[in-house]
Amino acid sequence: MRIRDLASTGALALAALLAASGCGIGGAGDDTPALQGEVTGEADGEITFQTWNLKADYDDYFTALIAAFEEEHPGAAVRWLDQPAEGYAEKLSVDAAAGELPDVVNVAPDLVHPLAEAGLVLDLDRARPGAAGAYLPDAWAGFTMPGGSGTYAYPWYLNTGPIFYNRALFERAGLDPDAPPATYDELFEQAVAMAEATDGEVAMLGQTPGIVDLGLYGSEPMNPEGTEFTFNDAAAVELVGHYKDMYDAGALVPEALTQDYTGSGEQFMSGAIAWAPGSAYDLANFRTNAPTLYENVGITGVLTNTGQAHMYLQGLAVSARTAEPATAAAFAEFVTDAANQEAFAREVQIFPSTAGSLDDPYFTEDDGTDESRVRVAAAEQLATATSYTPVRFSDQMQNILRNEIALAMLGDKTPQEALDAAVEESNALLGTD
Template sequence: MPTSRRTFAALAVSALLLPLSACGSGDDGGGPGDASGKIEGDITFQTWNLRANFKDYFDGVIADFEKKHPGTRVKWVDQPAEGYADKISADAAGGTLPDVVNVSPDLVAPLAKAGLALDLDKAAAKYKKEYLAGAWASHQIPGMTGTYAFPWYLNTGPLFYNKSLFKKAGLDPEQPPKTYDDLFADALELAKKSDGKVATLANVPTIEDFGRYGVELMNKQGTAFTFNDAKGIQLLAKYKELYDAKALDPQALTATPESSGKKFLTEAVAMNPGSALDLGNFKKQAPSLYRNIGITDQITSTGHVNMYVMGVMVNSRTKHTAASVAFAHWVTDAEHQMSFAKKVAIFPSTAGSLDDPYFTKEDGTDETRVRVAAAKSLKNAVNYTPVLFSEQMKTALRNEVAKALQGKESAKAALDNAVKACNTLLQQQG
């Protein structure tokens, strides 16, 4: 999704060696790690690039919490998107990690390994049933028992396609590809009919794509990556075929979500992932594209689309565990998630919320069509990106994929090398 919301889930923290220390003052009756004490005390809540657009919303959420729980005070700090992972790393190392922290699954993993993330299966098990099972599981760490953050907002999106480009290639614009075989066949036909001027895809395969294709990404123990299996090799070989035929954009090796979005806007690419936020951009920046926009589901071999998930973690070393757990739950409960989802194109992770008419009733607009379709798909969506897949690992995979597409290595050799590099990095995480 070429939207600002995706950048939250795309950031990752590198392997960290964190001391078992954190900040906090005062004490709950139950002590650190015990959420059964009295809800009181001063706590700090840190978000990730949200103040600029949602100050009034969070001011209200905090004020209502403090009113409900006299004796509590919540200090809200907001960090910029740039360098957020580094900021968390520095705070963890320096013992200044806030009490309640906005995280993504990959950010919580090293904190949980260092003992700095509270295990909610122990401290807040009574709340588990309030959330979608897949969302609750998204902050579990392979090789560890427990859940280390409340699930917060979710995002996913459809595939947009250009009906005009499909029609020019002799393809039925009302029958977009539904399977990977369809996608690859249509992409080759579009490239052939346009003499290589129109690519169907603008991005090389990422770890999420391997997951959607049905590749087993890791072993069940979470001790090794396994995406170099027969299916993984098959997917990369198919992308090589597309690349050679110019059905995959020649600049895909250096593409970003933003650059891919621009290619789609200028009608140089026939398909691109997106979200409801993008429809307004199409209408404003590319009216001719907007008139010919098609909307279809993400293509998967598993029946489960990919989702991005944000979470709210409680610092295990907070001195106000009861207040911190209560506030983290407050921010992520059904009422507050629903009100937040109506302010921005995201989706709640709470059970039952996606059955609200806001997410089930169409009104004839493309915006509601996308929202309803996405909400339906999220009920059994999967966060395919492994929690332990760091930014360094993403780079290693991307580099090897590039070598395969350029013909410098076979698909098998490239994925073997990528898995070897990622497993070495995994062992370094400890």
């Protein structure tokens, strides 16, 4: 799936459905016991492989990939399924509850978490000991369960991105387009200056901070045990306070109180805001759909107080009740090996999760184009990036956080009160209160 900073919808519903159903999983049916221990044997069985909204654009790539695996493993057969982006989590819920989850399935960290808790996907640390060494450590860690042991999906493709800014809007506000903010303090200062210089007609930002923003600023979103959220700490309160100051100055558009990343991106493309996070694939979108913006777009690094950018992550999980565990594990490892991930990264502007792949000249050498500049910068960030989104942080919790921060922006609550309320409600959904 195209990676954005959006929580996967339905993760909480998936967890609830699995808990209620107690059903088995996988092509083998409900009577097949969950696998325990190491998976060995020949990869010569028939399996199903499900992706997330990839067939329309990458049919040729996956068809060739499957053919190569089947040629390398005589007797193996892979049936490819692809589900649309809309309703993917709900489809996963239904399949899991019915015992029909595909043998190898595309998941994000928040979607694999309830499957892992229900014992429906393989613990790869037990099933394939030693597999972790092939991947970036933080990518592998993205599919481990907080407060527990085990890793439940192979890291697949990654993304991160720079900050895009509108040079023309910076010039209009009297700001130097060659010196965009490099620190949070500079962002806060320039955002207010832009609003004041344009009498509120130009806003720097299009959304209030989400869980990733809090993490980048230095907040610890969740305790190490994974039992409660902690994003009401001093760093989070400080950041929300700065956003309140910017909101009061007109540096955030009014829609910032309700919209998500997608809405903010659309406003950036329309010229309503001057600053927006992005990813490597956005430049092509700007060129096609916002040519005026494309002519004026500036590119700068992600702001972070931790020294680590945020990593968006997709993976492949293996059913714990597949009838063909050796074939399923071998295929998941084949899809996510260095050669195939690097080839996929040349098909679409994403990045491989395999150790050493980001050292390839494709990811390190700038050929003078904006696309390569963004690609090289993003690859450099990914070498040390981490995920700031706890796997237990659901779409419902994101909405709670957004609503509470909106109350802080409006002055109905202090930043501390708003974050305390968001943490309390989110923890209640975990069942920890």
